[in-house]
Amino acid sequence: MSALRVVGKQRPRLDAAAKVLGQTHYTADVALDGALEGVVKRSPHAFARVVRVDVTRAASLPGVRAIAHAGNTPAQPLDFGIKDQHLFPRPYARYAGEPVAAVAADTVAQARAAADAIEVEYEILEPVLDARRALEASAPLVHPDWKQYTKLPTRVLRGNVCGHNRIRRGDVETAFARPDVVVHASEFCFSPGLPGYIEPRAAAARREPDGGLTVWCGSQSPYENRDELATFFGLERERVRFINQFVGGAFGGKIIMAAEWYAAALALQCDRPVRMAWTRHEDGLHAFPRHGGYASFKSAATADGTLVAMRAEFVYDTGAYIGYGTGTSQISTMLASAPYRIPNLDLEATLVYTNKHVAGPVRAPGGPQANYAKELHLDELAAILGVDALEFRLHNAWEDGDQSPSGQTLSGVRVKEALRAAADAIGWGTPARPGEGRGIGCTWWFSACGESKARLEVRADGSILLASGNPEVGTGASSTALPMMAAEVLGVDPARITVVLSDTATDTYDAGVGGSASTFSAGTAVAAAAKDVHAKLLTLAEDALEARADDIELRDGRALVRGSPDHAVALAELARKAGGAVSGEGEAAEIDDPEFDESLTETHGFASWLAPSYTASAAHVDVDPDTGAVTVRKIATAQDVGYAVNPTGAIGQIEGGAVMGVGWALTEALQFDERGHVRPDLKDYLMPTAVDAPEIATILIESSPGAGPYGLKGVGEPPITTPPAAIAGAIRAAVGAAPHETPMTPERVWRAARDR
Amino acid sequence: MQPVTLFVNGSAREVVVEPLQTLLAVLRDHLGLTGTKEGCGTGYCGACTVLIDGQPVNACLFPAVDADRRDVTTIEGLADDAGMLHPVQSAFIERFGLQCGYCTPGMILSAASLLAENPQPSDEQARSALAGNICRCTGYQTIIAAVHEAARLLREQGRAGEAPGKRAPIRGRA
Numbered sequence: 018m019s020a021l022r023v024v025g026k027q028r029p030r031l032d033a034a035a036k037v038l039g040q041t042h043y044t045a046d047v048a049l050d051g052a053l054e055g056v057v058k059r060s061p062h063a064f065a066r067v068v069r070v071d072v073t074r075a076a077s078l079p080g081v082r083a084i085a086h087a088g089n090t091p092a093q094p095l096d097f098g099i100k101d102q103h104l105f106p107r108p109y110a111r112y113a114g115e116p117v118a119a120v121a122a123d124t125v126a127q128a129r130a131a132a133d134a135i136e137v138e139y140e141i142l143e144p145v146l147d148a149r150r151a152l153e154a155s156a157p158l159v160h161p162d163w164k165q166y167t168k169l170p171t172r173v174l175r176g177n178v179c180g181h182n183r184i185r186r187g188d189v190e191t192a193f194a195r196p197d198v199v200v201h202a203s204e205f206c207f208s209p210g211l212p213g214y215i216e217p218r219a220a221a222a223r224r225e226p227d228g229g230l231t232v233w234c235g236s237q238s239p240y241e242n243r244d245e246l247a248t249f250f251g252l253e254r255e256r257v258r259f260i261n262q263f264v265g266g267a268f269g270g271k272i273i274m275a276a277e278w279y280a281a282a283l284a285l286q287c288d289r290p291v292r293m294a295w296t297r298h299e300d301g302l303h304a305f306p307r308h309g310g311y312a313s314f315k316s317a318a319t320a321d322g323t324l325v326a327m328r329a330e331f332v333y334d335t336g337a338y339i340g341y342g343t344g345t346s347q348i349s350t351m352l353a354s355a356p357y358r359i360p361n362l363d364l365e366a367t368l369v370y371t372n373k374h375v376a377g378p379v380r381a382p383g384g385p386q387a388n389y390a391k392e393l394h395l396d397e398l399a400a401i402l403g404v405d406a407l408e409f410r411l412h413n414a415w416e417d418g419d420q421s422p423s424g425q426t427l428s429g430v431r432v433k434e435a436l437r438a439a440a441d442a443i444g445w446g447t448p449a450r451p452g453e454g455r456g457i458g459c460t461w462w463f464s465a466c467g468e469s470k471a472r473l474e475v476r477a478d479g480s481i482l483l484a485s486g487n488p489e490v491g492t493g494a495s496s497t498a499l500p501m502m503a504a505e506v507l508g509v510d511p512a513r514i515t516v517v518l519s520d521t522a523t524d525t526y527d528a529g530v531g532g533s534a535s536t537f538s539a540g541t542a543v544a545a546a547a548k549d550v551h552a553k554l555l556t557l558a559e560d561a562l563e564a565r566a567d568d569i570e571l572r573d574g575r576a577l578v579r580g581s582p583d584h585a586v587a588l589a590e591l592a593r594k595a596g597g598a599v600s601g602e603g604e605a606a607e608i609d610d611p612e613f614d615e616s617l618t619e620t621h622g623f624a625s626w627l628a629p630s631y632t633a634s635a636a637h638v639d640v641d642p643d644t645g646a647v648t649v650r651k652i653a654t655a656q657d658v659g660y661a662v663n664p665t666g667a668i669g670q671i672e673g674g675a676v677m678g679v680g681w682a683l684t685e686a687l688q689f690d691e692r693g694h695v696r697p698d699l700k701d702y703l704m705p706t707a708v709d710a711p712e713i714a715t716i717l718i719e720s721s722p723g724a725g726p727y728g729l730k731g732v733g734e735p736p737i738t739t740p741p742a743a744i745a746g747a748i749r750a751a752v753g754a755a756p757h758e759t760p761m762t763p764e765r766v767w768r769a770a771r772d773r
Numbered sequence: 774m775q776p777v778t779l780f781v782n783g784s785a786r787e788v789v790v791e792p793l794q795t796l797l798a799v800l801r802d803h804l805g806l807t808g809t810k811e812g813c814g815t816g817y818c819g820a821c822t823v824l825i826d827g828q829p830v831n832a833c834l835f836p837a838v839d840a841d842r843r844d845v846t847t848i849e850g851l852a853d854d855a856g857m858l859h860p861v862q863s864a865f866i867e868r869f870g871l872q873c874g875y876c877t878p879g880m881i882l883s884a885a886s887l888l889a890e891n892p893q894p895s896d897e898q899a900r901s902a903l904a905g906n907i908c909r910c911t912g913y914q915t916i917i918a919a920v921h922e923a924a925r926l927l928r929e930q931g932r933a934g935e936a937p938g939k940r941a942p943i944r945g946r947a
Contacts, residue, residue: 036874038862040808214873217811266873294811491872669915672914673872675912700817706906706913707899
């Protein structure tokens with residue numbers, strides 16, 4: 018490969034100027050002439066049967082244009098692998114906040130008044146608000162009709178259990194009984210958490226004269242959402258257009274459609290567009306939180322600190338509907354024992370329905386939970402054995418040739434490098450003052466490549482257009498990494514490339530932002546499109562320059578003959594010769610997961626990982642022994658990124674992940690009261706501010722190439738999965754114990770220290 | 774309904790508002806200045822931060838009537854008339870102080886206000902001044918670096934302590 022000029026270089030984001038000027042449009046900023054305002058009416062009950070919805074009085078109020086409800090929207094269930102959910106209750110409302118109707122009116126005030134005037138008769142039922150309670154034989158069924166549901170054959174559904182997977186190898190019971198081992202057991206509890214994007218959900222929709230529908234949204238997966246919405250409303254897919262705007266943060270919380278459904282349902286009944294901008298509170302009532310739940314760990318090690326067995330069991334509260342909840346349980350069993358060589362394993366995760374909000378695929382589903390529990394549990398075991406936490410990890414960490422829990426053979430393993438780098442960066446081993454502690458945690462994670470298409474066009478006016486279906490949600494993958502990759506191939510300044518935001522009218526399908534896949538999948542498509550354009554430009558340049566393609570290179574916006582830089586032609590000129598534009602297309606296909614030993618897994622579905630990466634975080638904290646208050650002084654994260662195509666973006670993900678991890682570890686809890694009412698407002702849901710955020714050190718490990726373009730691996734998710742574990746370890750080091758429940762509030766830290 | 778005159782980014786804007794209508798609603802819905810964002814509507818996230826007579830306020834809580842005949846600086850008014858970015862804006866670009874950009878207008882205005890009062894803030898002072906602006910993407914480190922860089926640029930340009938944004942040339946009651 019010739020020397021790279023664009024990729025791998027730290028540079029400002031290409032969308033930064035518009036953002037600092039306030040010119041960037043998010044969904045609520047879209048101006049639509051004559052737009053009606055939409056609002057949603059929600060059930061106040063955690064569990065109720067909707068007996069009657071009467072819109073008569075509401076419909077007669079001033080300014081009201083449409084009311085959508087179960088009586089006038091399609092009856093078929095939504096399909097997330099288990100068909101357990103309807104757009105509006107038929108007849109059950111299964112969480113406090115579930116939509117029962119939506120109203121479009123001339124003003125927001127009129128729409129709210131009408132929503133209040135809709136009469137809903139509920140038969141209130143006893144809710145299930147705790148995951149362990151949901152497993153009890155006496156617990157009410159969240160889905161009384163579960164036996165009638167259709168589902169994928171791979172899904173598990175038994176009453177309140179809506180997911181289960183297990184990985185087993187060796188024989189844990191025999192290992193636990195060995196006379197030469199120390200056995201330690203721990204129980205953990207996780208609070209649910211919000212993705213915490215600052216832009217609340219919004220959407221707008223307009224019925225088109227041809228019977229189609231246009232939707233303006235800020236989604237992570239507009240193409241998937243488009244297909245789902247078109248199918249549901251019986252519209253031709255080609256006539257439904259999703260125009261994605263810039264997204265004000267997503268973090269997995271904007272994969273599943275929300276406001277889009279209700280704006281569309283209303284717009285289909287109206288002659289005017291309908292827009293809907295949810296307040297923070299409404300957004301929280303409709304949140305797709307990170308899973309809360311429980312975990313039990315039991316492990317055995319010999320006196321020299323060699324791990325011989327582990328049993329781990331997770332019970333996750335997935336809320337009222339399955340949604341994308343399954344990933345959390347699958348990933349948790351993959352993380353529970355990793356990245357450690359443990360010959361005897363029994364790792365199990367159960368997903369249960371409760372009458373709470375639909376837990377979603379929040380950034381690194383299962384990652385913070387599983388790693389916090391696993392690493393704190395192992396810290397305790399190491400302490401019993403009298404082994405240093407870092408030494409214990411280095412002693413047991415995977416090496417090349419080791420196997421994952423499910424029997425995937427690993428190569429390019431960078432656990433030890435990551436551990437050492439993170440530990441060094443926080444001064445591991447420095448004598449600590451009272452109340453000061455250092456901790457460390459590590460993990461592995463997957464890369465993913467989904468289907469993606471891209472189109473690239475060099476135009477005679479000198480402009481270059483790049484269309485990718487991959488949305489820009491804030492990571493910079495779409496706005497910056499993709500044009501960098503195209504610019505590298507075309508030999509142009511990336512700032513010259515205009516990125517067309519994800520818009521289904523461009524017909525460049527992309528599976529969406531998720532699984533840390535954007536730069537991998539959309540980048541593969543963009544690189545292929547750029548290669549296509551490159552070849553076409555060279556052919557045109559052969560004629561223009563009367564030289565052989567082998568002797569021509571693209572550089573500084575021109576095609577030039579190697580060795581004689583004045584012998585050149587501008588790319589725009591080549592486009593002119595080609596009739597106005599030179600365009601190319603590229604695509605990425607989904608890459609299958611690697612081989613593993615299926616006999617070790619039960620109903621798993623995600624038991625081997627493409628291009629795995631390895632990450633360690635170390636934390637340096639101060640704990641006030643009188644109050645239990647924790648101050649995180651520094652987080653260091655060393656991450657095996659394969660290759661950082663856009664280092665600004667990669668470092669940004671790691672720094673942002675560190676502070677999101679601080680929040681999950683110490684302050685963030687989505688609280689429910691005894692009636693299942695949620696408190697999602699920011700006065701109750703405490704995300705870190707600049708004052709709470711620690712110094713962050715980032716170490717990029719680029720010695721183990723992945724399967725993506727330039728050897729990249731998925732980057733966005735790992736950095737939130739290890740800081741909570743490191744913080745827990747540091748608290749333990751500081752005061753002798755750490756809470757087994759998140760968030761690790763001052764009170765819990767104080768009690769843990771007192772009871773140690 | 775009440776008529777008010779707002780001096781928005783140096784221009785007098787006359788609007789008729791409801792008694793408790795927020796400044797945020799007036800800026801976005803009446804004046805089309807959508808650079809100011811609504812994040813929480815309750816004063817916790819700071820995405821709606823604007824400056825009133827140079828002081829940062831949460832526009833989502835601030836009654837528009839209380840801004841009558843006062844200078845309101847929004848993100849649209851920070852660059853100069855020639856379109857030259859304010860040093861805080863260029864520093865946020867160069868020091869990677871943003872990702873999704875939704876908190877950025879408010880964050881930049883809080884930072885600009887800080888630097889007008891304290892041209893050389895410490896890390897702690899910078900963090901404290903921005904504690905009312907939540908960013909979920911960056912982890913804040915690049916934002917704090919941007920504030921220091923902006924302070925340096927302002928000093929370098931001889932603009933240390935300069936009030937950000939444009940003031941209306943004619944003040945006081947008509």
